[in-house]
Structures are given as C-alpha cells and as structure tokens.
Amino acid sequence: MMELWNRISYMVQLNAACLMFMLPAQKSQRFYLRFLLGALATIGAAFWINGSLGEDGIAKLSYGYWLGYIMVCVAFVWICLDISFKEAIYCAICACAMQHVAYDMVIIYQVAGGGSSLVQIAIYILIYAIFYQTFARKLPKRGSFPVRKSSLAPMVTLVVLVWMLSTLEISGKPGFEAGIGNQIIFRVLDAVCCLYVLWVQIYEKEKLELQRELDGINNMWKQQKRQYEVTEEMIDNINRKCHDLKHQIRALRQMTDEEQKQEYFNEIENDIMLYDTALRTGNKALDVVLMDKGLFCKNHDIQWTCMADGEKLDFMKLEDIYAIFGNALDNAIAAVGKLQDREKRVISTKMITQNNIMVIQVRNYYNAELDFEGGLPLTTQNESQGHGFGMKSIRYTAEKYNGTISVRAEDDIFTLQILIPIPEK
Template sequence: MFAKFVLDATWQQAAYCAVCGCGMQHIAFDIYLIYQISGGESGLISLLIYVVIYLLFYQFFAKKLPEKGEFAASRQALFPIATIILLVWILSILDNSAIAGFEAGMWHRIIYRVIDGLCCFYVLWVQINQKEKMSLQRELDGINSAWRQQKKQYQVTSETIESINRKCHDLKHQIRALREITDEKEKEEYFNEIENDIMIYDTALNTGNKALDTVMMEKGLFCKNHRIQWSCMADGTKLDFMKLEDIYAIFGNALDNAIAAVLDLKEPEKRVISVKIINQNSLLMIQIQNYYENKLHFEGGLPVTTKKNKRDHGYGMKSIRYTAEKYNGTITVNGEGNIFMLQILIPVQRGGC
C-alpha cells in the first residue's frame, strides 16, 4: 500500500517493489543474525549492518531495476519471486521458533542463514538479469516495428509516386483541351492547376536508385511545403548492393530526424538539410547534416529522443545502426557547433559500387 501511493505506481509495480524490498530486508536480517549467533552484541555494529546492506542494495539493485522511471513488473516475473520470498520468510519464522524443544548448533544455524540469504540474493540477481533481457527484447521489438513501418511506408510512397507519374503523363492530353477554352479567366485557372500538378517534379531526383529516389522525393515534397532547404549530392548506384527496404529505413529515419530538428528553428536560413553519398577508399559514406537547437544527450553512442514518451520513441537511430551493421557498417553522430552530423560508413561489397 505504501509503495502504491508513494511511488504513484500500479498495484502490480507496487507489489513488485514490496517483494524486492522484502528480499533486501531478509538478506540484511540474515547477516545480522549471523553476527548475533557468532557472539556479536554491539548495537552499533548491528545498525551498521543494516545501513551498509541497504546502501549496497540501492547502488547495485534498486537503481538498476527501474527502466526509464518505471518498473517492468510482469505477472510472470512477480509470481515466482513472491512465492520464493514467501517460502523463505516462512522457513525463517520456523527457524526462529522453538520447535519440539530442538535447538540447532551454531554452525547449523549460520549455514542455514547463509543459504537463506543466498536464496534472496539469487532472486534479486535474477530480476536484474530478467530486466536486461526484457529491455533488449523491447528494443528489438521497437526496431522491428520501425523497420516494418518504414517498409510499409516505402510501398505506400512508391505507389503514390507511380500514381503521380501517371497523372503527369495525362497532363499532355489535358493541355490539348486548353485549345478549346476561349474564356481567358477559365484558361488561366486551368493553367495554374496544371502548374501546381507538375511542380512536384521540382523535387524529383534521379540518383540511379529507385528506393533512394522514392524517399528523396517524399521527403523533398515535405521540405518544399514547409520551407526547408536541402541539398543532395548522391550517386544512388553506390547503394545497389543494399535491399530496397534497408535503403528506405536508413534514409527515411535519418531524414525524419533531420526534418523534425529543423522544423523547430525560427531562423529560415538555418532550416537546411544536406545529404551526401560518396565512395571513399572502398567505403560507402553516407552523411546527413542539419542545424539543431536542443541540447543533445547520448546513450550508448546515440542521441536520446527528446520526445516525452521515451519508451515508445527513439528507435529511429537504433534502426539506422542495426541496418548499417547488417552490412558490417558503422555509424557516428556528432553535434559540434549546433550542427548535427550523422555519418554512416559501409564497406563496399562486390556487385555494388
């Protein structure tokens, strides 16, 4: 009950904290009893035992168990540890009671307390290990989800661009209809409509790679509509050894991050994104730069998402790294001088550039 309201947690999380706390208290109690059984009588040392155990527990367990401020307390994890701690607690009560006049020897009681404490320690250690596994699984699920979303987005965008291409092709037939229009105002409106339809080709690129052209056209349209300048120096044929969905995953995520950063900038001259793809010393180098204002915080070599819901966001950069590593590549991130630079290096593979 105390954990529920003080921590503002769910009942499941509160129960998880209470069980782990009970295990910690039991370890401290076992060590205290070992000291007492061995003939120790100092109240100060007894107090120090509890203080030291609690501090060690906080440093090596309590600080590591929460993930981004929340306890990953599943029912599958809670039931076994609660059962074990309860059994240990019951056995401890029985050991402290006078059972049929039997009194165990000193070493017997010490060994029992050591085993009792080790059981509790094992339960807590398993929680740390389980938490790390759950964290890795959640991260992998997030990356896979982002990858599937990017793949789906690529298919939708590709179909949309194909539709636009057909529409623009049909414009030449519509132009013929202009000859039949005699009203100048109506003709001017029709011209403006056609001009808006074909302005999409201002953002079209022909890099030599279909997937790259698709993502560049999609992001280019967004930039044009939101007054974001961008430059692109890219030979898409250098990416031919990569799968289409991997190309889209890298550039889709990278450009989404860059666009999100420059959208917040108030100075128009800083709303700029630069994309460069070159072949350098048997390495494919992908470099994307943009201005940014927010302070960068890194974790594991990657910037941490600035969005409030950190658990469900921040997988874009991890997806980029995961995709690059599929091709034995590496990524580096630099944020000096308020210029964010993402650089990806991938060894050139046979059949590529």
C-alpha cells in the same frame, strides 16, 4: 530502551529498505511527508502489536505474523509512490529481499560470536548502500518498475518461501534445530536466494527493455515498408499523370494563342514539373524515399540539399534503405520544423563511397537540449512510449551490415554519420 528497540527494530529495517527502492521511483505528491507519517504509523503499530502479542502470541500466529509485515510494506510503498499496485508489490518484495540479506549477515555475525551493536548497524548500512547502487537505483525506468505478471508471481513465491524457512529456523521447533555450522550455511543459502531474486530482476529489466526496443523497431519497419509501397505506387501514378498531362498541354497550346491561357498553362506545367523532377540516384528504393521526403520539405518551407550515389546500394533490402534514410530524414525534418528562423530550416544529405565504405551523412540545425544515452540522443518527444526508436532503428539496421553510426551535436548543428562497408560481389 532495549525492549523498545526489540519491538520496532524489524519494522525500522523494512522501512529503511523500502526507502532505498522508493528513492529512484516516481513519487507521489508530498512524498517525504507521506513517508514520515507512514513510517511513524507502521513503527507505532509494530510497537503496540508486538507488545500486546508477546513472544507466545507471535509464535501462535507464526507465518501470518511475518506475512503481515510484507503486506504492510506493500501498502506503505503504494501510498508513497505514484505507481500501480502491481509495481508496489514488486518494490516491496525487492525491499524485503534486501533487508533479508542484511538480516542474514547480522545473524551470521552473531552466531560467529559477535555482539557489537555498532558492527550490526554497520552491516545493515553497508548492505543497504551496496544494494542501492547495484539494484535499487537501476531497477526503475523513468520512475516505473518493469513488472510482468508472469515474473511477479514466481518472485513473490520465492521470497515468501525463504521467509517461511527462515521463520522455522529461528522458531526452535523440534526438527528445525541447527548447530552453529549449519546455521551459518543456512543463512548463507538464505541470503544467496534473496540475492538471486534481485539479480534476476536486473536481468529481466534488461531483457524487457531489449524486447520492447525490438518490438518497436519491428513495428516501425512494418509501417515503413507499407509506407514505402504506398509512396512508390503514388509516385509512379504521379509520374504517369505528369507525362500524360505534358502531352495534353502541348496539344492545347497548339489550339489557342490567347495570352491568359498561355500563362495558365505555364503555371500548370511548372507545378507538374515539381513532381516530375524525382532524384535519380541509381537505386529505385532510395529514389522513392528521397522524393517522398523532398516533396515534404518543399511543401513545408524546408531547404533540402541532397547528393547521393545509390548505385552501390543493391546489397541492402528496400526496407533497410527506408529504415536508414527515412528515419534519418524524419528526425532532421522534426528538428528543423521547430525552428522559428526560416534561414536555419536547412537539411543537408550526402551519400558517397570511399575505399569500399558507404558514407551517409545528414546534417541539420536544432535548438533543443540533447541528452545522450548509449551514444544516441534521447527522444525529445513529450511521450516516450512509441517514440525514440528512430535512432535505434538506424543503428540496428547499420549493424546488420557490419556498419556503425556516430552522432555529433555542436554549434547548433546536429550531424548523423553512418558508415557501412560495401560487400564484395
């Protein structure tokens, strides 16, 4: 029985480690069946190969034998998960690093004189549980691993080097013998290296997420700035044409008294007045944004009310004004646009100043289930890539001016409130 366990124990440990990192990831269909069959196949192969090679054969293969375990883990993960091959390498290496930390702790226990099998099993369970909560559960983002080729190669290299040194230490080859004290020191350093690899992955993931958010926000700002310039030019042209047309209509009225033409002219003038009644808030950039969104609401059967005092917005850049008001109104328009009840397709916008604090509030009805992360609602778009930067852009812009944002969703009403201190001139 002991001989059986010695042949398969290492593969069992690796399979369990892979499972810890696969559980939070995007799984293939029939994941548990794939895992069970894969585990049985790898354990069976380990039993047969180790029995056939024996200790002498394993010693001759040396590094190739141990690297074979890593390649088996990569294939095992790739079969079980619905991820790319690059992500499978990443997941397998993380699992091997975790297993190696637990293995080092067991070796330290054995070198220190411990011999209880139950204690050794408890060490593995404890290390795996801690690492699952600390690393495995946190690394995937929506089921995928954040992998960059530039960081994958150093990670693989470091873990493989640690394994090679560990192999030399246990090989008993001349020059690599060590006393009890040195063995413990080596195993501690060995475990620290693997721990460092996993800790760096958490840091890299957070760094990558922040970079993606900043890239998304910057791209959005560039698009919004271009949109603002186009909208400003369009509205200026419309206003000029409206002004000219009003004079033309007045001249035409003096040329004829026919009732039908009079009604026609009245209809044209009413349509023109729609575009000639732009909001006058005291800030041209805000006027452009509000008129743009207001026209969209009118053309899409959305009731929109606005009370805004933009005279004190002169301390903000025009792209920041567009980022805050454009994103806030775009989100509200998207929410009410999904409502079947026409009476609830209502958006309220208010901007006032209280005690040198600019208060911006946008309220609208909604009918979707909202999940929050970091105080902000997660995107409800079907595709997360490219979406979801609106609220983050608003928060990022508000924080540039030492402001804050808060979100409240209750009784089918979504309220976004932004507070920005007005700097003293």
